[in-house]
Amino acid sequence: MTEIKLYNSKTRKKEVFEPIIPDRVSIYVCGPTVYDRAHLGNARPVVVFDILNRLMSHVYGAENVTYVRNFTDVDDKINATALSRKEAGAEGTLEELIAERTEETIGWYLGDMAALGALEPDHMPRATQYIAQMIEMIEKLIADGYAYAKDSHALFRVREFENYGKLSGRSVDDMIAGARVEVAPYKEDPMDFVLWKPSSDDLPGWDSPWGRGRPGWHIECSAMSYEILGDSFDIHGGGNDLQFPHHENEVAQSCCAHPEGEFARVWMHNEMLQVEGKKMSKSLGNFFTVRDLLEQGVPGEVIRFVFLSTHYRKPMDWTAKKAEEAANTLRKWRGLTAGIEPAASPSPAVLAAVADDLNTAGALAEMHKLASAGDAAGLLASGLLLGLLGDDLGDWAQGPDVDLSAFETQLFEARTAAMESKDFSEVDRLKSAFMEAGLEVRMSKTGVKLVPGPNFDASKLEAL
Secondary structure, three states: OOOOEEEEOOOOEEEEOOOOEOOEEEEEEOOOEOOOOOEHHHHHHHHHHHHHHHHHHHHHOHHHEEEEEOEEOOOHHHHHHHHHHHHOOOOOOHHHHHHHHHHHHHHHHHHHHHHOOOOOOOEOOEHHHHHHHHHHHHHHHHHOOOEEEEOOEEEEOHHHOOOOOOOOOOOHHHHHHHOOOOOOOOOOOOOOEEEEEEOOOOOOOEOOOOOOEEEOHHHHHHHHHHHHHOOEEEEEEEEHHHHHHHHHHHHHHHHHHOOOOOEEEEEEEEOOEEEOOEEOOOOOOOOOEHHHHHHOOOOHHHHHHHHHOOOOOOOEEEOHHHHHHHHHHHHHHHHHHOOOOOOOOOOHHHHHHHHEOOOHHHHHHHHHHHHHOOOHHHHHHHHHHOOOOOHHHOHHHHOOOOOOHHHHHHHHHHHHHHHHHOOOHHHHHHHHHHHHOOEEEEEEOOEEEEEEOOOOOHHHHOOO
């Protein structure tokens, strides 16, 4: 069996992966809060852990892998979005508008992630489906002295869990000194975090022993992972922005509620994403959603390829140049593998790279070697392991149904005339126009070839 090594954030080292239950793998990944479209940064963990799921399924068999990714569908941002719609005149109660918004957003999310080639997890629990389990866990924490109730709140006593801070490598006192923590009259200690909070009459809420309210964010994943995967499971994943406080708090409440288990044995965190070398921000004008890119003509497979070009534990920089290069590579690979049956298994070198802590950049480098060697069958099998080159994502590479031969002849004749007159202004004008329309211009002594890129816009050729 293929040896898999994963970097464990908890131990801060790469370890050989061995499932808790032999030959069965359990994975839990923190999913989105569903109030709006997923931006590009939200998509990175989806692709990262889709690769992990594909690797585990290849090695252990898909039937032996349980992959869980949740939806947070109770949140102040969701409430605010629904309130805005109601104030704008939308029909229905606030709860109906919230339900409508979350259903719509979940549909958007699944559609956008499918466009990136991400397989749907085996379980996609919603927080609102597990309120009773959250209340039960909170009651146990209070009964055992790890939590307390005050002023319609339930809170976790951070100092009662001696290992608090070990996942993120912080001490409680350092956290207090170096971060802003909420000082509230219902807290015994500034570091204590909310398990349950009250809801006003105009907001969604559920009855509980502490009054009508709703769960804190951190308790959701602890309750859902326990119900689906049990008190111990193999891998917990998410972005490194979740390591503290969200994952740290998950560890504390889960280990205290179920001390007989170990919660997650391996923790994996992906690094963040930048755009053109800068942090993605609306104020900088470089903030965009996955849907924005898709509608601009950037294929989902191209987005996926760019993501895979950087190791998941390194910051990733999205650039237009990378997208263009990815599109060109994928076109060549799809041309090479067209009509070819994949090999029985991926290239051993590609599989070894992916099994070495999801080294997808190394795997792509090995695929370039396969393409250079003309191993189309091996290239295709390796691509499928990475979620590339499949029929489900390939329509874009066929190119638009536009006859470009007249434009190729036009540029070739202009170039031929320029070789005589030494005046290349018309050649430069045509090349600039074609490139502006999203065409790659390839010129040789024997002719001109125009290749549509991912942003090809045929309407820009009408003036020519």
